[in-house]
Amino acid sequence: MRSVTVVGASLAGLSAVRALRAEGFEGDITVVGKELHLPYDRPPLSKEFLKGNLDAEALALSEPYEYEDLEANWLLGESAVRLDPGARTVTLAGGQELQSDGVVIATGAAPRTLPAADGLAGVHTLRTLDDALALRAELLDGMPRVVVIGAGFIGAEVASTAHRLGLHVTVVEALDVPLERQLGRDMGLLAASLHTDHGVDLVCGTGVTGFAGEGRVAGVHLADGRTLPADVVVIGVGVRPATDWLVDSGVELDDGVVCDAGCATSVPGVVAVGDIARCPNPFTGRHARIEHWSNANEQSRTAIRTLLTGVSAQPPATAPYFWSDQYGVRIQLAGHVPAGARPRIVEGDVDSRSFAAVYEIAGEPVAAVAMNQPKLFNRLRRKLTPALAAVAS
Amino acid sequence: MITVCRIDDLPPGESIRVTEGVPAPVAVFHTEDGEVYALDDTCSHQDASLSDGWMEGCFVECPLHAAFFDMRTGNPTCAPAKFPVRTHQVSVENGHVLLHISVGEPA
Numbered sequence: 001m002r003s004v005t006v007v008g009a010s011l012a013g014l015s016a017v018r019a020l021r022a023e024g025f026e027g028d029i030t031v032v033g034k035e036l037h038l039p040y041d042r043p044p045l046s047k048e049f050l051k052g053n054l055d056a057e058a059l060a061l062s063e064p065y066e067y068e069d070l071e072a073n074w075l076l077g078e079s080a081v082r083l084d085p086g087a088r089t090v091t092l093a094g095g096q097e098l099q100s101d102g103v104v105i106a107t108g109a110a111p112r113t114l115p116a117a118d119g120l121a122g123v124h125t126l127r128t129l130d131d132a133l134a135l136r137a138e139l140l141d142g143m144p145r146v147v148v149i150g151a152g153f154i155g156a157e158v159a160s161t162a163h164r165l166g167l168h169v170t171v172v173e174a175l176d177v178p179l180e181r182q183l184g185r186d187m188g189l190l191a192a193s194l195h196t197d198h199g200v201d202l203v204c205g206t207g208v209t210g211f212a213g214e215g216r217v218a219g220v221h222l223a224d225g226r227t228l229p230a231d232v233v234v235i236g237v238g239v240r241p242a243t244d245w246l247v248d249s250g251v252e253l254d255d256g257v258v259c260d261a262g263c264a265t266s267v268p269g270v271v272a273v274g275d276i277a278r279c280p281n282p283f284t285g286r287h288a289r290i291e292h293w294s295n296a297n298e299q300s301r302t303a304i305r306t307l308l309t310g311v312s313a314q315p316p317a318t319a320p321y322f323w324s325d326q327y328g329v330r331i332q333l334a335g336h337v338p339a340g341a342r343p344r345i346v347e348g349d350v351d352s353r354s355f356a357a358v359y360e361i362a363g364e365p366v367a368a369v370a371m372n373q374p375k376l377f378n379r380l381r382r383k384l385t386p387a388l389a390a391v392a393s
Numbered sequence: 394m395i396t397v398c399r400i401d402d403l404p405p406g407e408s409i410r411v412t413e414g415v416p417a418p419v420a421v422f423h424t425e426d427g428e429v430y431a432l433d434d435t436c437s438h439q440d441a442s443l444s445d446g447w448m449e450g451c452f453v454e455c456p457l458h459a460a461f462f463d464m465r466t467g468n469p470t471c472a473p474a475k476f477p478v479r480t481h482q483v484s485v486e487n488g489h490v491l492l493h494i495s496v497g498e499p500a
Contacts, residue, residue: 018472041473044439063475294459297472323457330457374445374456382447 001101001269001308002027005090006072007080007245008106009033010042011293012274014061015300016104017072023304029072030098032090034107036077037129038062043293045132046157047325051164052140056129080107085250085267102307104300105246105257105265105272109239109291114149116210122217123233126154135234139165144231146170147220149208151178153324155236156191160326163200170201170228172208172220174237184337184359187369190350194327197353203228241276241289254278256289262312263303271303282317284336285388292322319367319384329353330374334381335367343369347376356380364390397421397483397490400429408453410434410444415494419481420444422453422464423490430464431481431492438474 006013009031017029040059048054082091090098111125124135146162148155151173162169177188195202212219212227219227241256251265252258257272259265259279265272274296280287305313319335341359348355356376358365364385370377395414403423411419418434420443434442441457452461460474467477482493
């Protein structure tokens with residue numbers, strides 16, 4: 001293999017470039033990035049960066065000396081529009097064609113929106129640095145009333161930041177319990193209470209039917225007939241994998257790029273990493289996309305070994321991990337919370353928002369969750385049992 | 394010089410965060426091998442406390458992003474950390490852990 005094209009220039013794409021060089025690949029690497037920015041860190045976009053405490057430079061995932069060492073060709077501000085599987089040719093929006101021996105798909109995901117919000121100023125989604133700059137400018141302009149649609153992690157972090165800026169914030173969640181699928185019912189209710197602890201209004205079990213305002217948003221219409229006045233609206237209702245450019249490429253798609261455990265796609269010489277890759281996970285036993293920062297950071301090692309050897313590499317059976325910071329509380333979760341499972345508190349108590357807990361299958365801990373207990377959390381995380389092994393025991 | 398604690402109160406595998414008498418919080422570690430190290434507590438990558446981190450030999454893992462730092466030098470060994478954290482001199486005398494605060498750059 002003498003040339004590799006990496007499509008996507010965020011954390012997963014950068015990690016792929018690093019992994020290629022770490023594995024001794026000396027050929028040409030071309031990276032295609034839709035945004036004009038070199039890879040940057042997204043987690044702060046809903047937190048310190050949004051609040052105005054960090055500048056864009058602090059988000060950079062790498063430094064000039066590393067870029068020199070990596071010797072990759074970065075095509076930024078360019079979108080891939082097509083992949084020809086036979087010759088592994090990636091076509092860019094401007095017509096340029098990149099033919100290479102290997103292709104890494106790392107185009108991630110894009111925020112879902114609500115069609116009723118199309119063309120309405122003051123309605124935001126948050127994924128990119130430019131999204132964050134636009135939202136920040138509006139949050140810092142006067143005292144806008146903020147409505148956040150979706151009480152998932154992004155929505156909750158944005159609500160927390162806006163609250164810290166002194167703004168009046170309402171969070172609207174279609175489900176009865178926020179984050180129930182990710183955290184289970186008990187912890188979902190606890191996550192809900194973080195909003196109300198701080199005087200942020202949380203409206204659960206109510207959908208959004210439309211928006212008030214001409215040209216610029218003035219309110220959010222709810223399914224229960226109410227209209228919440230709003231100057232700024234943030235939609236945080238999840239993402240869809242950015243696979244449009246792969247339709248008709250021969251790469252099998254189904255809620256992302258369908259991969260084996262080694263990140264191999266259905267097309268030889270093409271692997272996928274990060275939010276877009278749907279791989280069977282050796283820890284959770286699930287075949288699902290993982291939208292975590294840590295996955296984007298680590299998965300490339302497996303994918304690149306697969307790409308360079310032509311044989312699917314075995315991924316490490318470590319528990320998927322992510323964190324969220326909201327209202328001064330650091331939430332950490334490792335593993336997949338089994339449906340209906342109840343947490344067992346190992347230390348601390350939920351009322352103080354400082355505890356660590358595990359979820360068990362057949363007496364074996366398969367997932368750990370903590371609030372403001374990073375030390376204990378990391379100990380528990382290392383003792384988790386892969387869910388498949390727990391089921392078998 | 395700051396007396397951190399008695400070494401008996403910091404068994405191997407444990408770490409402690411020092412906030413008093415220092416310009417910025419310092420993490421003091423007692424490794425399983427019996428070595429004692431001190432580093433700036435705040436991870437050079439993002440806001441996380443290294444004293445909450447997991448120790449492996451002479452390395453400590455950031456509790457948030459899993460960046461590893463060499464406790465002997467303060468240098469990160471892998472992404473996402475790009476910059477070192479400062480190291481500080483620490484010693485054990487008469488059963489007490491003593492921190493000699495430095496303002497220098499990492500070794």
